[in-house]
Amino acid sequence: MPFDRRVDFFIPGVSVVGGFSICSSPGLLEQERVIELAVKYTNHPPALWIHNQCALDSEVAVRVGGEFFFDPQPAAAAGNLVLIAGGVGINPLLSILRHSADLLRERADTGRGWETGTITLLYSAKNTSELLFKKNILDLVNEFPKKIACSFHVTKQTTQISAELKPYITGRITEKEIRDHISRETLFYICGPPPMTDFFSKLLENSHVPREHICFEKWW
Known part of the structure; x- marks a missing residue:
């Protein structure tokens, strides 16, 4: 099933509506009234406005929506992600990873809230320079070494990999790697180019993972 963690972004004087992904946790909005959006530099009018004209105190309108999201309830059974x-x-x-980390902190501080299982990130890019937020991700792995794990999959690396990243780097995501994570209590969230999303969602379905345990977002 699809999931949605995007906002529609309406800019005065720009007729085209922007659609940008939320990359911050819900906790940041609750505590500081802030959301962080990931906006790649392109010639798309909303993105161009954000990079070239947007300034402190610029006013815009945003709209959020979507039927599917990650929002585990305190009484929910522990599950893996x-x-x-x-x-x-x-x-x-x-955003989901950061939200999971917030839930882990809440559990450690209060003994209440959702009891998470393991959280595994498999992140593929052409090379290490295109691995966005890698420091933020590794900070969470180091903060919760028994709960959060990640592997970075680079497919066209031509330069030397730094010592900090090397333990986490491997080649393409394999079918075996995906199947090794399948269990009755595991939820899968997939986001990437449509061919990749289609391939892995179909792989999971063919491996008898219930459809309600497979969530995806496609971008074009």
Whole structure:
């Protein structure tokens, strides 16, 4: 089933509506009234306005929506999460990862709230320079080493990989790697180019993962 972690972005004087991914956690909005959006530099009018004209105190309108999202309730059974990202598809999955980390902190501080299982991020990009938010991701892995794990999958690396990243780097995401994470209590969230999303969602369906445990967002 699809999931939505995007906002429609309405800019005065710009007729085209922007659609941008939320990459911050819901906790940031609750505590500081802030949301962070990932906006790639392109010639698309809303993105161009944000990079070239947007300034502090600029006023815009945003609209959020979507039927499917990650919002575990405190009484929900503990379950595992597998997040599969391709390229800029990391953006909504980073929001889920950050939300999971907030829930882990709440559980550690209060003993209440959702009891998470393991959270695994499989993130693919052409090379390490295109791995967005890698420092933020590794900070969470280091903060919760028994709960959060990640692997970075680079497919066209031509330069030397830094010592910091090397332990987390491997080649393409394999079918075996996906199947190794399948269990009755695991939820899969996928975001990336449509061919990648189609391939992995079909792989999971063919491996008898219930459709309600497969959530995806496609971008074009």
